[in-house]
Amino acid sequence: xxxxxxxxxxxxxxxxxxxxxxxxxxxxxxxxxxxxxxxxxxxxxxxxxxxxxxxxxxxxxxxxxxxxxxxxxxxxxxxxxxxxxxxxxxxxxxxxxxxxxxxxxxxxxxxxxxxxxxxxxxxxxxxxxxxxxxxxxxxxxxxxxxxxxxxxxxxxxxxxxxxxxxxxxxxxxxxxxxxxxxxxxxxxxxxxxxxxxxxxxxxxxxxxxxxxxxxxxxxxxxxxxxxxxxxxx
Numbered sequence: 001x002x003x004x005x006x007x008x009x010x011x012x013x014x015x016x017x018x019x020x021x022x023x024x025x026x027x028x029x030x031x032x033x034x035x036x037x038x039x040x041x042x043x044x045x046x047x048x049x050x051x052x053x054x055x056x057x058x059x060x061x062x063x064x065x066x067x068x069x070x071x072x073x074x075x076x077x078x079x080x081x082x083x084x085x086x087x088x089x090x091x092x093x094x095x096x097x098x099x100x101x102x103x104x105x106x107x108x109x110x111x112x113x114x115x116x117x118x119x120x121x122x123x124x125x126x127x128x129x130x131x132x133x134x135x136x137x138x139x140x141x142x143x144x145x146x147x148x149x150x151x152x153x154x155x156x157x158x159x160x161x162x163x164x165x166x167x168x169x170x171x172x173x174x175x176x177x178x179x180x181x182x183x184x185x186x187x188x189x190x191x192x193x194x195x196x197x198x199x200x201x202x203x204x205x206x207x208x209x210x211x212x213x214x215x216x217x218x219x220x221x222x223x224x225x226x227x228x229x230x231x232x233x
Contacts, residue, residue, distance in 0.1 A: 003031065006219035017043030018194050019051045019102075029109040030058060035122050035194035037168070038100030046087050046102040050169050053083035054106060054117075069113070073179045076106060076117040080169070080177040087170035101170035104177075105136065105192055114184040119177045121165050123198050125206065126182065127189035132207040135182055139167035163195065193222070200226040 005022040017036035023029050034050045036043030057079040065071045083104065091097045103120025114135075116124060121138040137143065141164040145151045156162065169175060184190075191210050198206075201222060209225065210218045 002215045003029075004215035004219045006223050017047055018196065019044075019047035020192075021051050021055050028059060028062060030055065031107045031109075031190075031192060032104065033122055033192045033194060034102045034104045034169075035120065035196070036100065036102040038097065042091075042097045042100030043102065045090065045097055046100040046170050047104075049087050049090055050083040050102045050104050053086040054079045054104065057082045058106075058108070067110075069181060072108065072110065072115050073181065076108065076115060076179050077177055080104060080106070080117050080119060080179075081175060084169045084175040085173075088173065091170060101168040103165065103194065104169055107190060107192060109184055109190075112184050114182045114188075114190065115179075116182065117177050117179050119175060120168050121163075122192070122194045125191040125193075125203075125210075127191065127207060127211050128185065128187075132203055132211075134203070136178065138165075139178075140165050162199070191222075196230075197222060197226045200229040 003022050005020050007018050007020060019034045019036070021030065021032040023031060032051050032054055034047035036045070036047030038046055058075060061075055065075050087100065087102065091100050103122040104117070105122045105124055106117035107124060108115040116135060118124065118136045119139065121140045123138070124135045126133050126135050140162070142156045142159045142162045144166065146153055146156050151159065167175070189210050191206060205225060206222065209221045213221060
């Protein structure tokens, strides 16, 4: 398995509010991405805290779990709930961090299965042969409009409130992550990204780059594509 991660501040923000964890030559094939929000440096703090909390909780408790499907899903849910508590407590302790929050996506590959935990509008895609499929459903206002039949998927792409999310870590004492299992085959390509990429790079272009390039090169090319298509001010 090959894995690579890339992060970039982009063309608008003064600091990078994204955080990630990418397993290297370690026992657990665990991968996490988070996109923070909040004034001052709140978003940056929230995303880094959440990633560290989920990673630590998962690693500390995986060995003692049953390692079956339901136990792993329960562990993912508990890890995200723990991270939510960590972000909330940090915000309470420092006034300038009040109101901070973060999205969070987790992938854990184990026994030919892809275990997913998801909160917010960051995304997980799976490329299998000639198909790309979005495995997560955005927790967003615009996604709800689409599901309610009030706008089309095409209208959602340029909707003025497309960045308004309906679920995040750090905003409520209770968080209900989406947790589920998908199949994982040897040649599958998994792409995890924040909306800084998915808002700027169409799925077709994402597929083209991620399916044809090695992970290290694909990561850099996707960031370059997002910056090319992004705003300049």
